[in-house]
Amino acid sequence: MGLCLAQRMIEIGIYPMLTWRTETGFQRIQNRLEVCFKERFDTLLIDFSIPETLKTLSEKTANTLDYTVDFVQDNYESLIAGACDETVHDYFLHHVAFRAALLKKISRSMLARKKGRMIYVSSTAAIRQNPGQGFYAAAKQASETLYRNIGLELGDRGVTTVSLRPGYVDAGRGKAYFHLNKNEILKNKLLDVKHITDTILFLLSDSAEGFNASELVMDRGMTAGK
C-alpha cells in the first residue's frame, strides 16, 4: 500500500521519502519505483525495533517534511493470557515508544515551520478487535492517541493529524485473512488499495484541513452495526 501511495504522490508532484527496514523492503521500493521515477523519490532506513535508526532521520531531512504517512505496524497475534512477557514488552517498545520518539522529532521540525500534516494509517481493529488481537489493537490505539494529541497540541500552530481506520483491505494481512476465511459478508466489505491511497491523498490535501486530531473509520459500515 505504501508503494502505491508513493507512486501516486510522485505522479502528482510530491517527492516522497519511503522508509525501509530490510534489504528486501529496500529492493521492493527500488524495483517498483526506480525505473519510472528515478530521482523523484528517496529512501530512508527506519526500523522501529532499532532505536539507533532514528538518527538516520537528520534534522536537515526532517526540516523538509511537509507530510508524513505512517503505515508501520507489525502483526502480533496472541491471547493476552498466553503472551510472552518479553515479546509484549518489545512490541510496545517498538510500536509505541519508538513511534513517540519519531513523532517528537518530526513534529518539532514541523512546528518550527508552522506547517505539517501527519496521517496515521490505523485499523478498525483499534476499536473492534478479534480474539488474539489485543496487543495489536492496544498498540494501534496508543499510536492513535499520540497522533491525536499532536493535533490537539500543535493544531493551532499549523501541525495537524488524522488517523484513518481502514477495515479489510484487499492487500497484505487483510487479503490473507479474507482468503483464509472465505467470508461472503466480508467480501462485500473489502476495500481495495486505491480506495485507501485516494483517501490518504485527500486527507493530505487542503480540502481536508478541517479534519484534525480525529479518527476516521473507513470500512463500508462493517463495524457500525451488530
Added chain:
Amino acid sequence: MTVENILKDILCDILDIDLSDIEPETYLIRDLDAESIDLLELAVNINQQFNTSVNEDDLFLRKLRFYLEEAEERGIEKNSYLKNKYPFLPNDRIMEILDDIEKGPVLKMKDLIHYVTRQN
C-alpha cells in the same frame, strides 16, 4: 545580531507582541502569559536558529522547585545546589530567584540569554 535580539525576535513572533514588550527583566510567564506550547515553540526555534541542542528542563527552569525540595531533604545549601544544577545562571541571578520564587514562575528573558550564550 546578538543572542538577545534573536531571542526577542523569536518571542515576538511566537507571542505576537512588540519588541518593546520584552526586556531582559521580563518574566515569560508572569508578564507575557507564555504557555507550555509557546515554550515548546521557543525551544524548537532556539534549537534551529542557534543550531544547538536544548535541554528544555534546564532552559525553562522546570525542575527548580523539585531541586529546592531535594536540596532541603539532603540538607544542602540551596544556592550552591542550584548553581550546580543551573551552571549557566550567574550567582546573583540565583539569589534573585530564591527571593522571588514565592511570587510565581521566575523564568525571565535574561535566563534564556544566559542559557543560549553558554551553549554557544
